[in-house]
Amino acid sequence: MDSPLIHKAEAILAELQSAGLTKRERPLSGPQSGHITVAQGGRRRELLNLCANNYLGLADHPEIIAAARAAFDSHGFGMASVRFICGTETLHLELEQATARYLGKDDAILFAACFDANGGLFEALLGEEDAVISDSLNHASIIDGIRLCKAKRYRYQNRDMNELEDRLKEADHNGAKIKMIATDGVFSMDGYVADLVAICDLAERYGATVMIDDCHATGHLGEKGRGTPALTGAGNRVDIVTGTFGKSLGGGIGGFIAASQPIIDLLRQKARPYLFSNSLPPPVVAGAIKAIAIAEAADDRRALLADHSRRFRARLTDAGFDLLPGETPIIPVMLGEAELAQRMARALDERGVYVAGFFYPVVPMGKARIRTQMSAALTPADIDTAADAFIDAGKALGVIT
Ligand SMILES: *Cc1c(COP(=O)(O)O)cnc(C)c1O
Numbered sequence: 071m072d073s074p075l076i077h078k079a080e081a082i083l084a085e086l087q088s089a090g091l092t093k094r095e096r097p098l099s100g101p102q103s104g105h106i107t108v109a110q111g112g113r114r115r116e117l118l119n120l121c122a123n124n125y126l127g128l129a130d131h132p133e134i135i136a137a138a139r140a141a142f143d144s145h146g147f148g149m150a151s152v153r154f155i156c157g158t159e160t161l162h163l164e165l166e167q168a169t170a171r172y173l174g175k176d177d178a179i180l181f182a183a184c185f186d187a188n189g190g191l192f193e194a195l196l197g198e199e200d201a202v203i204s205d206s207l208n209h210a211s212i213i214d215g216i217r218l219c220k221a222k223r224y225r226y227q228n229r230d231m232n233e234l235e236d237r238l239k240e241a242d243h244n245g246a247k248i249k250m251i252a253t254d255g256v257f258s259m260d261g262y263v264a265d266l267v268a269i270c271d272l273a274e275r276y277g278a279t280v281m282i283d284d285c286h287a288t289g290h291l292g293e294k295g296r297g298t299p300a301l302t303g304a305g306n307r308v309d310i311v312t313g314t315f316g317k318s319l320g321g322g323i324g325g326f327i328a329a330s331q332p333i334i335d336l337l338r339q340k341a342r343p344y345l346f347s348n349s350l351p352p353p354v355v356a357g358a359i360k361a362i363a364i365a366e367a368a369d370d371r372r373a374l375l376a377d378h379s380r381r382f383r384a385r386l387t388d389a390g391f392d393l394l395p396g397e398t399p400i401i402p403v404m405l406g407e408a409e410l411a412q413r414m415a416r417a418l419d420e421r422g423v424y425v426a427g428f429f430y431p432v433v434p435m436g437k438a439r440i441r442t443q444m445s446a447a448l449t450p451a452d453i454d455t456a457a458d459a460f461i462d463a464g465k466a467l468g469v470i471t
Pocket residue numbers: 182183184185186209211254258283284285286313314315316323324325
């Protein structure tokens with residue numbers, strides 16, 4: 071138990087601890103939902119949940135559970151194979167087709183997670199003669215995926231279209247063959263939406279391909295929940311969409327890439343997380359198929375979610391909190407220092423509201439926040455209860471007066 075690595079680990083942990091940057095897990099002891107049960111010191115407490123990616127409230131939906139249970143009975147627990155050896159069930163093809171149809175693409179390819187989808191995409195499609203031009207606030211999985219490919223890398227400041235154009239010119243000047251613009255559809259820490267129409271206009275002008283990661287949009291934003299291409303009006307001008315079944319679409323696990331046929335065909339041959347990692351378990355696949363069907367028809371849930379966002383924003387803004395502007399169900403309450411964000415999270419916990427403080431390195435230094443997320447699993451009365459708790463805690467800590 072005594073080695074240079076153990077010493078290093080202990081030193082880093084002590085540093086994180088003294089900087090107030092340690093992330094702690096608080097275990098739930100029941101289903102993910104609007105109200106959750108938390109196990110705490112031998113006690114079970116019910117809390118209102120404001121930090122799940124469960125936007126449509128489908129994580130414990132009875133029809134999704136029933137679909138998953140039926141697939142357990144008919145197909146068993148796991149596949150024990152990658153897709154191309156003996157890990158492809160007709161169920162997998164059905165989910166790929168349902169995903170592609172939902173998003174208006176030729177085809178889709180499944181991954182164990184969107185982290186893997188983004189990890190496999192760039193390396194499979196781009197070579198050293200190509201360029202990838204990436205928004206500075208893109209998700210870690212896009213950043214890692216780009217690191218794994220040999221294309222020349224360019225970065226533009228978050229949503230800065232002038233800088234994106236400069237980078238496109240630079241890539242052209244350097245003789246890039248393929249230019250791929252990569253952006254989150256919704257930036258998860260801020261809730262900002264990418265200007266996809268402007269991005270597609272630039273892509274057209276410079277002959278670039280557009281890839282978006284729509285994890286925080288698919289299912290709940292845009293018409294029928296078709297995500298930011300539908301929300302912004304960019305539609306099918308976006309070439310490649312990556313996304314997850316781990317958020318709005320049931321909250322299980324699994325990722326996908328949806329695109330035109332030759333791109334998906336090539337990914338099936340070349341994407342390493344697809345070729346060298348296990349196939350999704352049938353119950354998860356059956357649940358996700360059901361989740362897409364429910365999400366597509368869930369205008370009522372999307373309307374409730376949008377109402378919650380407006381209601382919560384208005385209450386907190388009126389009370390004097392500093393919120394980032396926006397229209398998505400991601401509502402960041404800005405607090406500044408990590409320590410204050412953590413104290414605020416504890417004060418809210420004491421008042422029955424489960425939230426998470428976000429701080430460096432997840433967000434920049436000095437921009438610590440509590441990122442709240444609305445959910446259709448909550449009622450309007452829940453939103454008022456949550457806002458009351460924020461106002462009470464905010465006054466107690468001197469965040470508002
Ligand atoms: C959550 C998220 C991912 C990762 O999705 P998983 O399916 O959980 O791996 C990737 N990109 C973005 C933008 C995300 O928000």
